[in-house]
Structures are given as structure tokens and as C-alpha cells.
Amino acid sequence: MQGVVWSQPEAFYPALILLSEALTMMSSTKEKTMSSIHSGQDSKVVTRTTRTPVIHAPKLIKVAKADEPLYRQVIEAAKLASKRAYRPYSNYNVGAAVLTFDGKIYAGCNVENCGYTQTKHAEEGAIQAAIADGVLERAEAAGLTQFQAFLAIAVYAPKGSDPWPCCNCRQSLSEFGFEMHVIGEGAQGEILCLTLGQLIPFPFPIQEVLESVRGQR
Numbered sequence: 001m002q003g004v005v006w007s008q009p010e011a012f013y014p015a016l017i018l019l020s021e022a023l024t025m026m027s028s029t030k031e032k033t034m035s036s037i038h039s040g041q042d043s044k045v046v047t048r049t050t051r052t053p054v055i056h057a058p059k060l061i062k063v064a065k066a067d068e069p070l071y072r073q074v075i076e077a078a079k080l081a082s083k084r085a086y087r088p089y090s091n092y093n094v095g096a097a098v099l100t101f102d103g104k105i106y107a108g109c110n111v112e113n114c115g116y117t118q119t120k121h122a123e124e125g126a127i128q129a130a131i132a133d134g135v136l137e138r139a140e141a142a143g144l145t146q147f148q149a150f151l152a153i154a155v156y157a158p159k160g161s162d163p164w165p166c167c168n169c170r171q172s173l174s175e176f177g178f179e180m181h182v183i184g185e186g187a188q189g190e191i192l193c194l195t196l197g198q199l200i201p202f203p204f205p206i207q208e209v210l211e212s213v214r215g216q217r
């Protein structure tokens with residue numbers, strides 16, 4: 001039988017033609033799918049999960065009455081900064097303001113860039129402004145570490161629904177301790193508050209990296 005097959009390949013031409021047509025059709029379907037993704041039309045990509053994700057939201061911290069007036073000032077500073085955002089590419093304003101250990105408030109806003117990756121986030125701007133004004137020097141003089149220099153950061157986005165920073169900013173902020181409060185205004189005007197640590201349950205271990213730099217690891 002095998003001898004017959006190989007000696008008469010023309011017997012398989014019809015089957016080869018069908019296979020070739022099928023492959024061409026599959027290829028064009030794939031191209032259509034990819035082009036629909038790039039053109040923003042409905043995609044044929046189907047995503048599946050093997051299990052239902054479970055989200056454990058952290059428990060909000062009740063802000064002490066005595067801290068409320070100052071925290072509201074920080075939130076107002078973030079709101080004001082959000083109005084000054086430079087965001088020609090997203091049209092999405094964000095303002096942030098940090099409260100330092102010595103009661104000073106520094107604000108920042110998003111500053112976008114046509115290169116996109118050069119865009120600066122509001123939280124980064126606020127931290128930068130505080131450091132440029134010497135907060136770390138003042139903290140050191142007061143016997144504090146970099147992890148105690150910032151008490152709170154407020155984040156405000158007029159189009160946003162909550163004040164929690166993006167994950168990039170969470171990592172940036174973690175350089176200055178996980179105890180700082182991340183605050184913002186809730187839907188009823190109440191102050192929402194979480195520690196940075198609550199927003200980063202499994203943080204990149206800055207202490208281990210610092211120990212490595214010091215040769216302790």
C-alpha cells in the first residue's frame with residue numbers, strides 16, 4: 001500500500017489543495033483578528049480565567065477627629081494641584097499633596113509628555129517638591145528616618161472614583177515607609193484612609209536591598 005501512495009502522489013492533489021485552502025482561511029481569520037485589535041474594533045480575542053478572582057479589600061482606617069482639619073487641608077491642596085495638571089494626552093487630571101512630619105504640605109500634579117513614558121505622576125511630583133525643599137534633611141536633624149518623614153499623601157482625580165495611587169506610584173512612595181496614610185475624599189465627603197502598606201500587601205523588600213548595599217547581606 002505504501003508503495004502505491006508514494007508512487008502516485010497526484011492521487012493526493014485534491015486533498016492537498018483543500019488543506020492549503022483551509023490554512024489560507026485560518027491565516028486570514030487571524031489577520032482579521034489582529035487588525036481588529038489595532039483598529040479598535042470589536043476583538044475576537046476571548047479571555048478565560050481558570051478560577052474566580054477573590055479580592056480582599058483592605059479595611060479603611062477611621063481618621064481621628066483631631067487629624068481631620070489638617071487632612072482636609074492636604075486633600076484641598078491635592079484638589080488645587082489637580083487643576084494645574086498638564087495632561088494634553090489623557091485629559092485626566094490628577095493632583096496629590098504630601099503632609100510631612102513637621103506639618104508642611106507639598107503638592108504635585110501629573111505632567112504628561114509626548115513620549116508617554118516620560119510622564120510624571122502627581123504623587124511623584126509632590127514627593128519631589130518636598131524633598132527639594134529639604135524634608136529629608138529636616139527629618140534627619142529631628143532624629144527621624146526617611147521612613148518617618150511623610151505622614152500622609154492625598155490623591156485627587158476629578159474623574160476618578162477613589163484616591164488610591166497607581167501601582168507605579170505605590171512603589172515610588174514605598175521608598176519612604178509603609179506607615180504613611182493615603183487619603184482622599186469619599187463619595188459623601190468623608191475622608192478615606194489606608195496605610196500605604198495596606199495598598200501593597202507584598203512589597204518589594206526595600207530593607208533587604210538597603211542591607212545588600214551596606215554589605216550586610
Ligand SMILES: [Zn+2]
Binds near residue numbers: 165169
Ligand atoms: Zn501614579
